Amino acid sequence: MTEVTDFFRQGGGLSDTLPSFELRPGQIELVRAIEKSLSQHTHLVAEAGTGIGKTFSYLLPTLQHDKQVVISTATKHLQEQIFFKDLPLVEKALHKKVSACLLKGRGNYFCHYRYEMFLGSAFQLNKTQAKKVSRLQDWVQQTQSGDLSEIAAFVAEDYAFKKKITSTRENCLNSECPYFDDCFVQKVREKAKKSAVVVVNHSLLMADIVLKETGFAEILPETDVVVIDEAHHLPKIATQAFAEQVSSNQLLELGKDTLQVYRREAGDVEGFADCVEALIGAVDDLRDALADARPNGQVQLAKLKQFKRAYQAFQVLMQVFSEFLHALKALAERSSDLQKINERAEITAERIKSVFSPTAADDSHNDDTERQAAQSVAILEWHADYFKACRLPIHLGNRWQNVMQAYADSWLFVSATLSVGQSFDFFIDSLGLPADIATLQVNSPFNYAEQSVIHILPDLPAPNQHDFVPALVDAVLPILQKTKGRAFMLFTSYRNLYEAAELMQNSDFHLFIQGEHPKSQLIDAFMQSDNAVLLGTVSFWEGVDVAGEKLSCVIIDKIPFPSPGDPMIAEQSRYLESTGRSAFAHCYIPKAATLLKQGAGRLIRSNHDTGVLIFGDNRMLTKSYGRQLIEALPPARQVDSDALFTFIEDTL
Template identity: 30%
Template sequence: MVSADSRIPQHIAHLMRETVSQARNREVLFVCTQDEEGMLASARAVARGNDGMVPAPEPHMREGQVIVHNHPSGTLNPSDADVSVAARLASQGIGSWIVDNSVRNLYIITEAYEAPKKTELDLQRLADMLLPGGGLSRLQPDFEPRDPQLEMLEEVVKAFNENLIVVSEAGTGVGKSLAYLIPAAAWVLQNRERVVISTATINLQQQILEKDIPTVRRLFKDSGGDEIKVVLAKGRNQYLCQSRLQELIEEEGLFGEEQLDEIRRWAEVTETGDRSDLPFNPDPSLWARVNSDADACSELRCSRRGSCFLQKARKAAASAHIVVTNHHLLFADLAIRKEGFGQDATVILPAFQRLIIDEAHNVEGAATSYFSEEFNRFTLHKYANMLLRQRRSRAGGIIPSLRKSAGVRFEGAEALLQSMRSRVQELDDALLPFLDQQNSLRLAADPNELPGNHEKSELETVLFEQLGRFQQSVLDTVELLADEFKSLDDSDSDEPRIAELRIMIRRLEGVAKICGDFREYATRPDLVYWLDRRRSSAGDRFVHFTATPIEVGPILQEAMFDQYESIVLTSATLSVNKSIQYWQRRVGLLNNDRLVFKSMESPFDYSRRVLLGVPNDAPSPSSGEQYSSWLQGFVMRMLDISEGHALILFTSYSMLTQVYEYCKPLLVQRGITCFRQGDDDRNRLMSSFQKEVSSVLFATHSFWEGIDAPGDALKLLIISRLPFRVPTEPVLLARTDAIQSRGGNPFFELSLPEAVMKLKQGFGRLMRRKSDRGVVLITDNRVITKRYGRNFIDSLPPARLVVESSDRLAGEVERVLYEDMDS
């Protein structure tokens, strides 16, 4: 303890005394700045409390500032709460002091700390690495400098130096990953400030980690490049949980699996516990019972915390300079920070202020998925089984464990859990008839959207009645669990099962809340509440309940764009007709003063190396069987010419199946291998397609992007239909209604630009290297017969467009594939 006047000038001490007096001598918290000598330069009261405590509102505080609060008792010893708050604020560079009411005495818990000013990146030095004779050409003799890559690097440097949000549309072949990794590496070496890189696909993560990062380290070898620590952050479900594994082994007679012993042996030798390191592909249902699960994690109370694979991975990420992750994990982290954890704490990802988002065209979709709330019958079964699972005379789960270890009775638990299971089954049984004729259905919908002879009032009556019964059964279970939780002795607080019980109470409260929200959907116009019919791995039909934000832009603005010092967003497909206005509006960047956009054209010579063909004698896709029959013959004819080497993209699995079943026997006769999406794991399917260079892959939605088959594997790409989303999708309908309600045109503001961006992704599958060449055929005649068709053509790279009859087009395809295109 020191004299207050050693750090607090008289005029500020007077202000503090007056403010405390006006608060009736209760606790007051001041946010203060300091001068160069460490004396307080200003003080502002931001919170008032009672005789024993005062809130510490962190949004009022900044790095380098000091919070000062008074102890009315005159005793300046910090309480446990004081120390805890001070420790948290210290990690943000904020100091914590205590004074008495007269401001004569001062106790300093922590001093403020202001990080040194950032060292700006030297653009010329970094650009030189990509110029002729520069570092990259010395490492890779075949490297060809590209002006678009240099342009993008310049924009990324601006983002870091000027704290901007930079959006870079970089066409295929620009080399965008090196254009952002070189500035990112320079930044972490100069400023020791972490950079997070988020991608949508595993393929890009692998490219960054296995190819690009080693190159960047070598480029910066003389300035410490070898010291750049890069970590791949994965979701917790990718890691083995030793506690859950042991529990399952102990119950092996009840839940035994053939692979369980193999996982046990692997667990004894693995250093990572990462599923990808397993020497075999585990059964998904088995892995789900032994992986790290937030619903079953007792965290600090876990007896195996010291050897926890997830904690080891997060500790490694906390010490990394560059963290590579996926969009879903990024948004999970942002959501928790948005709820009050702030930007300077480790949540799922370690704290960061510099963010790069690759494959940024997926941002809206990923955010929509993450910020939705959902549950289904199997969600409820999972929670119920974690509480109590029983067969014959053996029981496992939280309830039996606490009955044994803490003497908790849980009287009537079995009946309540069975009631929940029965009620959720009744809920499914009552709603599935409404989904017989279509897979999904939204509430608050036009009655015409309901299938068959069903009435909107009939759906709501059944839904509300059954949801109410199920919700009550969940609340009854929560009440029992909460009462028993309150009765637990404090001496048992370190028991891991108690923490798990608390988690289960919260999860069931969440299910009950969603039920209540569905019943009051009309009060939440910002959300769309919808049902869809799904099938379990065993083939059982069930109803999935989802509440989705109609607009994610405001969420992203608050959780991401307003929080980070610099953000780079990049993709090959962000614009429609040279404008990114559609994408800006969807992600919440339409009127952001920090935004800088630049488009970098692909260096590939599309006009000489790619033919874009449209058969003008194709029937309309709306003609149904006529179009399907024509498409089968046309695809087979083109495959005869290409001798395989083809990817056929569809927008529906039914059309895919029809064409595949027609073409397969004919292709087999010609010795051409056929692959169909759904017949094997996606990665294995792609690997087989790339190896069997004369093969044909028939695929739908997920194969429109994120696949890379350069060279001979892919010479012919057929797009069977313009990728408009199904107009009855609940989220699309809700967003359409929102646009109409403000006087907009949903087709031109939403459906069309979304389809154009999807087509650009599909088109981009063909040419992956400068030496590639081939043919893209769009068989949907709307691209030439509808006025809006020009939007698709004009948004694609400048390939040579040929609109001809199928016969003449066949000749063009043959010439492109078998003659020298440069002649």
């Protein structure tokens, strides 16, 4: 058998397949480490700097050795890139065809039953709805996958409509559904069980892990290897998946589905509709009360009393839900559909109990609830038209190690941002990995010292001062004039973003401001425009790839420390302090360093890119922790103002 590393050398399979292929010694090192993990059935945490080619580095070894593999990445976009672009190239390099499946969450697939329910409740469609239904029916007759991304432009613009034609775990009838044999979700999951390679995202992987823990169901097949790409996202997604939660949408959908089944199966029972309407009204009242308190926010449930009206609305909702549950139970025996609705309501009740009981939005406590409250945090989060309450584990402890042992022989965690300095401790601890897990850090092949420079603006006010943003804008405008725009301005808050946008609106630059258009449209317009400056917050700090001369400057307003007012951060800090560790050193600094590395990574995307990286937060120069944050960045030269402008003149 050909050595896998031979595929990565000049004249190997990849150089024949990819015209732009370049030999990268770091990639060979990564492939060897992955091969070792596969052959020894061990695990690996590997940081592969931008440009290493991490996707090929794990695809070729796993497929060459005929391993059954589940590949999980952060987003559906990256899923599709791996499945439709990278995997076919690897098949070509290996001269072999691999059975593979792209598997998404059920909310991405058309549901025949939910669609029938929607049509049954839509007594009179308006012209727009009728047109959508007509187009949808034509597509349903033709599609093989039922994946709504095939009609993304048509569906994505109407989230409410999409919800009506897709299922959730709560409302799916499973084998009792009259359309079970035609179910697109079941078909693609059956295909996945027969595939050598299954490409999923982290949320779906976690949904499968949680299901497997119950012992009653599974989504993904048994596998030899799990590859976690973009692994830096996994701790947060795993924490959310291990949480118990209930949302306003779940309660409203339960109420509306109950009304529909009731009218069909038990419409002669007086008073029940009023009970359901009371539930829907109570959800709306709590949502409105939260929005009145603050447009967007989150609070520990135990501290909800500070919002008097919201606390009262919460108490009413709990009482009304209890009455709804009692009334529904009395009707459940009338039909199988009512039984299913009742089972769904009881599951929701169990979740409510799990989320709320230990916080005591009332004041009752016992030893068990005190213990659970100490190990978890219950949070109520809300936006203008939505709220959710969830109880999250503060630390994953040994739970993830148990998952790894039960799930696959080898786990590979790969990303461009897993270390802080030379240490992987933050990632390992946040996921609860074994302390002795193998690690590897492979630096980017790019020559950052020649391709880019870093400049920290030395004389700006402190970021918490009212004149910080005006001073930042004044300082960067001359730089932007020299770079002719071609810049991302990345902010840690919408407040700073909007203030900067207003100050720059009369400048000569073509501004693209997050929120004015969808992200993909902003990126496309930015790349097609001259003298362009894009202003964005955290969603633009990663996952955005603008190679070439169109992006030559990245400006970051301040150190992206997490907010101490975030309930999860507050509880994680308490946990760290209780174990004798500094929350600032073990939480705030690593989180900020990771996000800084991601933001800085937007600048240099190829061997031919050049650019300047500007920071507005001079704490990176004046504070003792500044050096640690600078060392987390790509190894570009740190220069003063004169050298910065010289570099721009000579290089950009």
